[in-house]
Amino acid sequence: QAGSTAANAAFSKILLWEISSAGRKTQAVCDASIGDLHRTVVAAIMKKCRSRAAFAIDVMDRNLYERANDCRWWALNASFARVLAAPSPEGRRLCGEILATINALYTVYSNLILFDTQGVVVAVSQPSQAHLVGQKLEAEWAARTLALRTGQHYAVSAFEPTPLYGEAATLIYTAAVQSPVGGRALGGIAIVFDSTPQFAAILADSLLTDEEGAALPGSFALLVGGDGRIISSSDPRFPVGAQSPLPIDAATLERDGDLAGIRSFEGKHMAVGAALSKGYREYKTSDGHRADVVALCAVPLGEVAADSADRPAAGAASVALAAHKPADGVEAFEVATFHIGRHWLGVPARDIIEAVDIAGLKPSAKKAGDGLLAGYKLHEGQPVPVLRLARLLGIPDASSDEQQIVIVRAAGRTLGLIVDALGLIPEIAASELQPLRDLTSKTDVPALGVVATRNARGEPAGMLMLLDVDRLGARLQGEGGPALVQAAE
Template identity: 40%
Template sequence: MMTAHHLPAMIQSMGSLHRYRESLQQLQSTWDNLSLLSQLSGTGTDMSETRQAFGKITTDVLDSLAQETLNKTISAITAKAQVAVDIVVRNLFERTADIGFLSTDDNLSNFLDKHIAGSVDETDYLLLRERFSEYVQKYSVYFNVILLDAGGNILVQLDDTNPTRQSHDPLIEEALHSDAPYLEVFRHSDLSPGRDASLIYARKVCHDNSDTALGVLCLCFKFEDEMDGIFKDLIRQDEWCVGLLLDEQNRVVASSDHYQIPLGAPLEHALGQDWILTRFAGRLYLAVTRETKGYQGYMGPGWRGHVMIPLEHAFEDNVASIIAGIDPMLLKKVMRSPLLFSPTLLGIPKQAATIQSKLNQSVWNGNIWQKRDASHNAQQNNFSKMLLWEISNTGFKTQSVVEKTVADLYQTVVAVMLENSRFFASLAVDIMDRNLYERANDCRWWALTATFQRLLSQPELGMQEMHAITKVLAYINQAYTVYSNLVVFDRHGRIVAVSNPTYERLTGETITADWAKAALQLRRSQDYVVSDFEPTPLYDNQPTYIYAAAIRHQEQTVGGIGIVFDSAPQFSAMLSDALPRSADNEVIQGSFTLYVDEKLRVISSTSQDFAVGSHFTVHPGLCKLAPGSTGFDIALYHDNYYAVGARASSGYREYKGAGDNYKHHVTALIFIPLGKAADINAMMDSENLLQQNQFKPVSNQAAAEDAEEYATFYIGKHWLGLPASHIVEAIQANSIKPLPDTSSVLEGMLKHKDSVVPVLNLARLTGIDFQPPEQDKQIVIVQAGPKLPKFGLLVSALGEIPAIAPDAIEPLSAFFATINIPAEGIAKVMTDKGENLLILLSAVNLITRISEAARQASVQNAETEGGGDVLEQVA
């Protein structure tokens, strides 16, 4: 939560909030002046309650807007901090597998054997260096591969520019005596003397059945290059935030902007807190820090994701641009969602309208009382009326600012959901592309396995040879569990070995699928093919991708390798990792994710509603984005509104890049629930039924001398009026005692001051469709003359008090042949909304209708209950 200590700096940085606060402060000064003038002029309008009510509601809404504005920024930078560290940890997990597998390569141990024996020649050196080159062409995340002997002498390395010939780095000695599957260091090393820090993976090289170290293999990771790519994807060029990685001493090891936050700088972390305000280099920043969630038990080098944003740019108002392309009707609906907003926040516009409605009632009564007060002269009356108008107008201004503030609040929350949907869709695609990049690398590298090349080059394979290939495949598959099966086939497409014993029955069968035929046509070690996402016997007849490459020996294709991606659990895990989460790291309930291809087939989904292979129809347009593009919208699905974010795959590094022949369009979609349509519609229908006093007093300065003021009101959408001189006041009542005859036009009896008055329901009398509210019924008390009885009219809302000349009134007969309204005429009146027709009622006719209804009710009551006069039944 925002504390009082942070509040001034925060508010000054929240542009829209600052503007609203200034506007409300100006209105508060106006209220103070109007209150004083009202007391001096004797308008009879007490504004203290209205001022207090508006004061409380504006404080509440400004506080809520401030908190949601902060939440919007915190949500965005927290997601970036979490993803920055988790994505790099995922990548480094693959590196731990690489060093473990490559260090067991027979080519390395054979070379070291020759080196120890002193029989290495130039050809051996060139072949091993060529092998390192082949490796880095595929696993392009490394800038150097180094093989050292037990004395720390560099025997073969890929980087010819590296001047180091012997290393004294303690990493070498540690690797020689360690049985760990990998060692990982990030610091300065003489293995890369030109770099301040290098991320290096090391492991000893041994023979298959020996623990005796022959030497050490080191893989040098392109850390700066990798982080540049991660930050580029996470932080747009127009964003002000700085993405960082911190080490365990909270020093910067990676920065998206070295000019703002340089490498090595010590920073204040925010671990254990949602966010902090921190000062760096004379500038105030909002900052978040997040620990990695790890990947398959691997927690990385101990780094943390950290994002900072200058406070003066932390709350820049981009909400309007975010929601600009959203259907206004859909936006209006989700902005009334009980799922996104508390009842208190959803009720603020209604609360503000109610406050203004009560103020308008006071102003309306003030105008009526001014008409009756003979102690005021005409000039004083005009001043009072102008003051009353200004009071009402100031109320409308206050209500308008409150409503605009609330609208900003609502839009901010919805914008966060839309941005989150786009962000997490991008995360889902990034995870997929990075994962499948490794699969393209694996199939090409394993195709270079010497055992495969040598054995498949033979004219015929016996059981011993097939067993040897199976053994290698099983070893690989044991280390790389993302595959369900690995298969090697000969130059005719006949399966000679599988890694998974479940599929041994397929050995000897010929693969007729197009991907296998295409693999056998490949001629370069960099080439690979990928099957369509389709069912295959190699994956229990379930759909998946198979990555394949040709196995070549002495410039001839001797077979191929197909690696069967375990798509069901792997894609499901990727999508689950990309699901949006709340502040307490719980998945947002009701959200789900999908991968959909260009044919709108579902590849994977976290929702049971979208089966793998089914056709996606909810928002198909979002699946037609250009590679790397993002989009979002609001969708209605199964009676629920969702923020739907999308990101189209664009590959990772060279995978699916400009030089890659493989192009496959996949879109990730994230659905985040925004609310149930039925709940939203019910709320909006309920609000639409409520009619408030929304009139604005009109100026009577240009009225004719013989013009008479009419007090007006609404029954539903119908505008009616009585001479203002016939009106006692307007009140709100909850204690109307109903009469026994519910069909009567009499609503009931009401105690008003020292008398009991009947209340006429004009809607029932005229057949107008109007359902009065259960609470705060609007009643107009009428008394046409001192000797005539008082009565009440149940109305929907109060209207203006215009002055109308007699010659401007037309008899109803001029408009209608027959009418069931006790009226005298009709007039065209100019209001702030334009010209409108006002039906002028007759108080005498209304009294007659009340008397008739009362007599009928009394007779019916006497017949059924033996009771007396219904008008004598008093609450």
């Protein structure tokens, strides 16, 4: 009868192991399928972000290509050359009318300015800017403009605040008005680009949208200069002139032209696409003008959990350990594993009574100075002291929807341990346990040792720390321990 009972127990254990193994394989297949689907979706989003960033920078380059052409074309107006060569009140009025007509047709400019060889403003396109007439332009681009000797060349300001644009930052494109004879500059024309609405429209069109055409919540797009400062932003959190919240390696973009990746920002994983300005036709490719600008498109993928970077690794390690069954005849024991924050811990399964829900945890009447005692939990009619294991191990507290209390036998009494999530119950060979004393000289860690795991490729997959529950129980019997126990009971 005894032999039959032992055989049944052994058979039951094998059966349960095979069921567990099948369950793990099924879970692995499901996890792999979900993982593949997740990677496919994320890859598609990143591709869209990169595509939208490339779209934004291409539209910007084409827009500014036209501005570089406009200033040179209008500088060829014979009336401008004639008036600058022989100034008169009537001539200045005529130039103002011509500029106003041009500006009425080209609304991408906030003002058009004609100036002489001294940099003095002769005429403007906007009546509201008439006070500029007679004033001298002190900006460095005015001198560069007057140094141009052919109608094939142009000058452009840095993207910076200017009084010509209400102290906001913009670009000013200029060309010299050449004398019909002698190749001498008679003055220049400056076009003040209305950058704020123009760039904003480009970024608005580059945002990823839902089926109804609304921008995806939390998404944003930026134009960023070579110095890392924002030129334009679709999000008011990132004002013009501020540093970009998502720095991009310009050298990588210089080599590849565009890129996509995942960045952590403000507690969220973001899919980010970036593209570097490449110019358009001769603009910024062969005309001598160089100004690095990067377009960014970002979309939130999800929250960054406090332990998200490590919990999956621990989960993979537990599956690897569970799949590694000790050989027959080898001394082995089962370990009930669980997670606390990013740490993977366990206790001998023989010391486990059960795991219960954390609901119903009662606060203790006496608080421990180190916050070790969380309170007590009624178990089978008896109050059980519940410890914050994270505090004891020096792990930052981290709440979890999966938190449970593991009831254990420790040093002749019953204790509860708060854990963030339960793990598998693998069987490990005693020889695989590395005693803690062989790894560290610290004696205050209540652990028996650690078990290193490897995946199917033989690569390190994680580390399991095996706790010493008797030392945990002794902690309550030590200094201050009885008072804590009485407080709970």
